[in-house]
Amino acid sequence: xxxxxxxxxxxxxxxxxxxxxxxxxxxxxxxxxxxxxxxxxxxxxxxxxxxxxxxxxxxxxxxxxxxxxxxxxxxxxxxxxxxxxxxxxxxxxxxxxxxxxxxxxxxxxxxxxxxxxxxxxxxxxxxxxxxxxxxxxxxxxxxxxxxxxxxxxxxxxxxxxxxxxxxxxxxxxxxxxxxxxxxx
Numbered sequence: 001x002x003x004x005x006x007x008x009x010x011x012x013x014x015x016x017x018x019x020x021x022x023x024x025x026x027x028x029x030x031x032x033x034x035x036x037x038x039x040x041x042x043x044x045x046x047x048x049x050x051x052x053x054x055x056x057x058x059x060x061x062x063x064x065x066x067x068x069x070x071x072x073x074x075x076x077x078x079x080x081x082x083x084x085x086x087x088x089x090x091x092x093x094x095x096x097x098x099x100x101x102x103x104x105x106x107x108x109x110x111x112x113x114x115x116x117x118x119x120x121x122x123x124x125x126x127x128x129x130x131x132x133x134x135x136x137x138x139x140x141x142x143x144x145x146x147x148x149x150x151x152x153x154x155x156x157x158x159x160x161x162x163x164x165x166x167x168x169x170x171x172x173x174x175x176x177x178x179x180x181x182x183x184x
Contacts, residue, residue, distance in 0.1 A: 005019075005020060005021050005022035006019070006020065007019055007020075007030070008020050009032075010029060011025070014032075015031060015032050016029045016030065016031060016032065017029060017030040017031075017032060082178075083178060084171060084174035084175055084178055086167075086168075086171050087167050087170075087171065088164065088167070089160045089161075089163035089164040089167055090160070090163075091156070091160060092156040092159055092160055093156075094149075094152055094153050094156050095149065095152070097146070097149060098143055098145045098146050098149055099143055099146065100142070100143055100146045101140040101141065101142060101143055101146075102140065102141060102143045103123050103138065103139075103140060103141075104125070104138075104139045104140060104141040105119075105122040105123060105125075106122055106125040107122070109121075109125070109126050109127040109130055110125045110126055110130075110137050111126055111127075111130040111134060111137075112127065112129075112130055114127050123136075123138055124136035124137065124138050125137040125138060125139070
């Protein structure tokens with residue numbers, strides 16, 4: 001198994017770093033420190049922007065431009081595999097939550113049985129004469145629309161979960177492919 005693509009000490013000259021692309025040594029080198037201490041290798045950005053080359057004083061504008069284009073994926077480094085990005089399943093649209101409980105309206109007075117005509121009487125569940133004498137009898141009941149909404153929300157979350165499982169499987173296979181291509 002060959003090492004990863006990155007900067008290593010040059011096998012021929014100890015005073016240089018050389019870039020290993022995963023298969024062969026490239027022509028890109030960078031000097032180590034002159035004090036004898038081991039410096040950190042240059043970043044891949046330095047390689048891509050053309051800052052590091054075999055002779056740094058000969059780097060021209062066209063070489064810097066080609067390095068810049070390679071960094072943004074439009075140049076000679078375009079064929080290099082990129083790390084896959086994990087994607088997330090979108091949330092499915094679900095209507096806003098209705099109220100959990102609603103007024104229980106009545107068509108007839110709870111006390112005397114007369115028909116109720118106004119909305120205030122229907123909410124109070126008693127007629128005006130009975131309300132004066134006995135008071136209102138308003139009550140709340142469970143909203144059936146809220147129960148239906150809960151089922152819609154649960155179904156949307158289940159579908160989102162299934163889509164996420166598919167995306168996670170695709171991501172895992174992409175990561176396996178990336179691992180096999182990045183390490184020759």
